[in-house]
Amino acid sequence: MTVRRLAALILVAAVAAGCGRISEGGVPEERMPLPASIWLTSQPAEPSAPVQIEVTSPGDDRWSREHTFQPGEELIGSIPLGEGRYRLTALDGSCGIDLTLAGEREADLVLRLGTDGQCDFIQAAEHPYGAVRHDGFAVLVAPGSRP
Numbered sequence: 001m002t003v004r005r006l007a008a009l010i011l012v013a014a015v016a017a018g019c020g021r022i023s024e025g026g027v028p029e030e031r032m033p034l035p036a037s038i039w040l041t042s043q044p045a046e047p048s049a050p051v052q053i054e055v056t057s058p059g060d061d062r063w064s065r066e067h068t069f070q071p072g073e074e075l076i077g078s079i080p081l082g083e084g085r086y087r088l089t090a091l092d093g094s095c096g097i098d099l100t101l102a103g104e105r106e107a108d109l110v111l112r113l114g115t116d117g118q119c120d121f122i123q124a125a126e127h128p129y130g131a132v133r134h135d136g137f138a139v140l141v142a143p144g145s146r147p
Helices: 003-016
Strands: 035-043 051-057 060-069 076-082 084-090 095-101 105-113 119-128 143-145
Touching (some): 051 105, 076 084, 095 119
16 A cells, blocks of 8 residues: 555545545645534522532633622523533532533523532523523623633
């Protein structure tokens, strides 16, 4: 097998594995992730104590998005992301959920808050991105960076 043929086979295998696609010139191109998002609400809807949430991406220790909802504020969050794996935590890690978001999909999550400081996440639904019109004003959970 020639070196040229071996290189061509490696290129085809990389593209088939989802690493990219081949442009018209035969050069591999990177593929941008498709949009995805999380819509977050809580039970009770207006917590009586601050609720800090954080979204991280496994494998990237410097990437995060976080927000602290204030007492009496309705907890509704919109977290725009891209397709991929994420971990959503609340109350300094008291509870968490691992998610794999497909492209052009939205996961609707409910954060259940107990009176004893305990919490858990429930995935209420998953649907096409933008297919459901949610009620209420949502806080846009902004990107952040860990030191």
